[in-house]
Amino acid sequence: MSRLIVLDTETTGLSAENGDRIIELGCVELFNRKLTGNDLHIYFNPERESHEDALKVHGLTTDFLRDKPKFATLAQDVVDYLRDAELIIHNAAFDVGFLNKELELAGLPPLASFVGEVTDTLAMAKAVYPGKRNSLDALCDRFGVDRSNRTFHGAKLDAQLLADVYINLTRGQDALLIDVASNEPAHGAVVTIDLSAFELPVLVATEHELAAHEEVLVQLDKSSNGRTLFRQTAEKAVA
Structure with a gap:
């Protein structure tokens, strides 16, 4: 059973260094x-101005951030979460x-010392949809994820979309819009379902779906120089 944290940040510019x-x-x-509702959302006072281009993206003004906590004061809370x-x-x-730069400034060790794996969805998407x-906007459109209430980029909203x-x-299932207050089993609970009571239909791919799959x-094949594992496995199965 794995605990995943989908994370996003907004920054004053492009270079932490x-x-x-x-x-x-x-x-x-x-x-x-599944969504748990145990989320984290914090604004920080960066003690500096945002670059003009960055401000156009996130819309978080210096006046808005002036009374927010500095990262160092909540760094341990972030680590614990x-x-x-x-x-x-x-x-x-x-x-x-x-x-990592913020943790360093706060006198704390880097992410790799206390979190598990870091999964980059951009790298995943490039592997699945080369070229x-x-x-994030393009993937939302591809999967039909509603981003109509997104005027500016915001870390919490972008994390929800992501x-x-x-x-x-990772699974191709429909959007995970679930009710976190519903009668879901507690974390770690095992639910047993007798599938013999169901008559499962066999869904055959349409010509359009087969053509899209081949594309x-x-x-x-092009991006892997002919080393597509799916095709190699299918050819071995036929042989």
């Missing part, structure tokens, strides 16, 4: 691939770099 800082952290918790979780991040190198647009995208990307395989 050149002094840019985190101004917003948004985290959404998944347990057994993230501890032992697998992190799901889009373009992970960016957010991890900023978080396609794989930004959680939905991640479930679609994806062709793209994968």
